[in-house]
Amino acid sequence: MTKNKKSELKIKAIENGTVIDHITANKALHILKILDLPDAETHNVTVAMNVSSAEIGRKDIVKIENRELDHKELNQVALIAPKATINIIRNYETIKKDKIILPDKITSIIKCTNPKCITNYENEPITPIFNVINKYPPVVRCHYCEKLINTEDIDKQFE
Ligand SMILES: [Zn+2]
Structure with missing residues (x-):
């Protein structure tokens, strides 16, 4: 050993x-x-x-x-x-x-970084959905507003 x-x-x-x-x-x-x-x-x-x-x-x-x-x-x-x-x-x-395999589409606990995105509306929030653009490093795109969210943005949400 x-x-x-x-x-x-x-x-x-x-x-x-x-x-x-x-x-x-x-x-x-x-x-x-x-x-x-x-x-x-x-x-x-x-x-x-x-x-x-x-x-x-x-x-x-x-x-x-x-x-x-x-x-x-x-x-x-x-x-x-x-x-x-x-x-x-x-x-x-x-x-x-x-x-672990990142799927092509993810319903995620991360938030869309676009404050005007429909998923961030305070009154009737919609569950965020993201299309996975790149698996390593992870990059996703918001299904609703198409905002691109890179690895750094994802990490920031958990700091
Ligand atoms: Zn969005």
């Missing part, structure tokens, strides 16, 4: 839940915001930041106990961490391992 491997294995294994691996370094906290897990401790979430990775250099890892992320949640994660892999754990075993 190489030294590299050892440091990757430091975080404790979970019995049941989801492990999000290969998150772009320093984006783990954005992921927690997306998944509405503001307080890591009470939700049994373990976060490892800036771990060395053979595949992507530096990465973050998030482990969420007793929760299996659904498709919609994974799509949101893909906006922030397009190279992430998802491991569903049951009884300490990985029963499913998948690369």
Whole structure:
């Protein structure tokens, strides 16, 4: 076993839940915001930041106990961490391992950056829908006003 491997294995294994691996370094906290897990401790979430990775250099890892992320949640994660892999754990075993794939169209928790967009109307807000223009790095276009939203704009919404 190489030294590299050892440091990757430091975080404790979970019995049941989801492990999000290969998150772009320093984006783990954005992921927690997306998944509405503001307080890591009470939700049994373990976060490892800036771990060395053979595949992507530096990465973050998030482990969420007793929760299996659904498709919609994974799509949101893909906006922030397009190279992430998802491991569903049951009884300490990985029963499913998948690369995250950003779909062509996303109903998103991010907001259109055009203040005049119909999705930002205060009285009758419409759920934002975005067409994915580029998957890595993620760039999306508002379905309603066609405003282009780049990776920086997306990240800013979670800072
Ligand atoms: Zn818009």
